[in-house]
Amino acid sequence: MSVILSCPHCHTGNRLDPARLADNPNCGACKQPLLSGAPLEATAANLIELLQHAPLPIVLDFWAPWCGPCRMFAPTFAATAADWAGRALFVKVNTEAEPMLAQQFQIRSIPTLMIWQNGEIAAQMAGALPASQFAAWLGQTIR
Numbered sequence: 628m629s630v631i632l633s634c635p636h637c638h639t640g641n642r643l644d645p646a647r648l649a650d651n652p653n654c655g656a657c658k659q660p661l662l663s664g665a666p667l668e669a670t671a672a673n674l675i676e677l678l679q680h681a682p683l684p685i686v687l688d689f690w691a692p693w694c695g696p697c698r699m700f701a702p703t704f705a706a707t708a709a710d711w712a713g714r715a716l717f718v719k720v721n722t723e724a725e726p727m728l729a730q731q732f733q734i735r736s737i738p739t740l741m742i743w744q745n746g747e748i749a750a751q752m753a754g755a756l757p758a759s760q761f762a763a764w765l766g767q768t769i770r
């Protein structure tokens with residue numbers, strides 16, 4: 628079982644067992660931490676594996692480059708990802724690049740935010756949130 632994750636520092640693809648994500652793995656190319664608190668970019672090639680096998684809760688942001696509220700929310704998502712490093716994985720899905728994923732997950736408006744735990748959806752909401760409300764929503768769901 629393995630997924631390919633793009634390194635947030637050098638963008639090299641790293642193939643690893645999702646269970647290893649709890650061990651704070653380093654990039655094979657640049658040796659920096661793959662999970663440095665920066666959101667990961669998911670594609671159809673790795674999202675399902677991540678959701679089913681990651682040892683941490685996953686917070687998903689379904690967004691698109693043309694969506695103004697999505698772009699405004701991106702810094703909040705990134706800052707919150709850094710705050711939650713080691714407790715949850717923050718993953719972005721570009722619905723313009725990955726329309727099949729948007730269809731599969733029945734995304735009707737963007738941004739749509741989801742929290743996955745134990746291979747299933749624990750919470751979902753549509754629309755961007757202020758940082759304080761986003762953190763509160765995460766805190767209610769992720770234990």
Ligand SMILES: [Zn+2]
Binds near residue numbers: 658
């Ligand atoms: Zn790297």
